[in-house]
Amino acid sequence: MKNISFPEPTITPTSQPFWDKINQQQFYLPQCQDCKKWIFYPREHCPHCFGSELTWKQASGEGRLKTWSIVHRAGHPAWQEKVPYVVGIVELEEGPSLLTHLLIDNQQLRYQLPVTISYQQLDERYLPFFKKKGD
Ligand SMILES: [Zn+2]
Incomplete structure (x- = not known):
C-alpha cells in the first residue's frame, strides 16, 4: 500500500498556540484569569465563569x-x-x-x-x- 499521510489536527486561530507548543514538545493550556481554572479544549471563553481573559500557561x-x-x-x-x-x-x-x-x-x-x-x-x-x- 502507498504511504498514506496521517490526518492533520484541525487547527483554528483559537487552538493554534496549543499546537505550536506541542510541536516544540511543550504542553500549554489556557487558564482563566478570572476564576483561575484551566481549560481544554482551547476556546474563546471560560466554560466555568464565561470570562474572556484566558492566558496560555505551561501545564x-x-x-x-x-x-x-x-x-x-x-x-x-x-x-x-x-x-x-x-x-x-x-x-x-x-x-x-x-x-x-x-x-x-x-x-x-x-x-x-x-x-x-x-x-x-x-x-x-x-x-x-x-x-x-x-x-
Ligand atoms: Zn473562568
Whole structure:
C-alpha cells in the first residue's frame, strides 16, 4: 500500500498556540484569569465563569486515566497499520480531560493509572500521546 499521510489536527486561530507548543514538545493550556481554572479544549471563553481573559500557561503534562478503548478498526486508513492501539481520556492534574492516544500495554491499563505526556512525531508534526508515569 502507498504511504498514506496521517490526518492533520484541525487547527483554528483559537487552538493554534496549543499546537505550536506541542510541536516544540511543550504542553500549554489556557487558564482563566478570572476564576483561575484551566481549560481544554482551547476556546474563546471560560466554560466555568464565561470570562474572556484566558492566558496560555505551561501545564504539568500529568494526569490519571479515566477510561480507554482498544481500537481494532481505525477510523482513517493511515491509522489502520497501527492497530490495535489504545485511545483514552486522561484527566489532567490541572482539571480538564482530554482524548488522547495511550502508549500503555493492555495488561497495565487501569482506572486512575498515573500517566504523563509523551510527544510522538507523525509525519511533520508532534502529537501529544500519554504513557504510564515512570515508563
Ligand atoms: Zn473562568
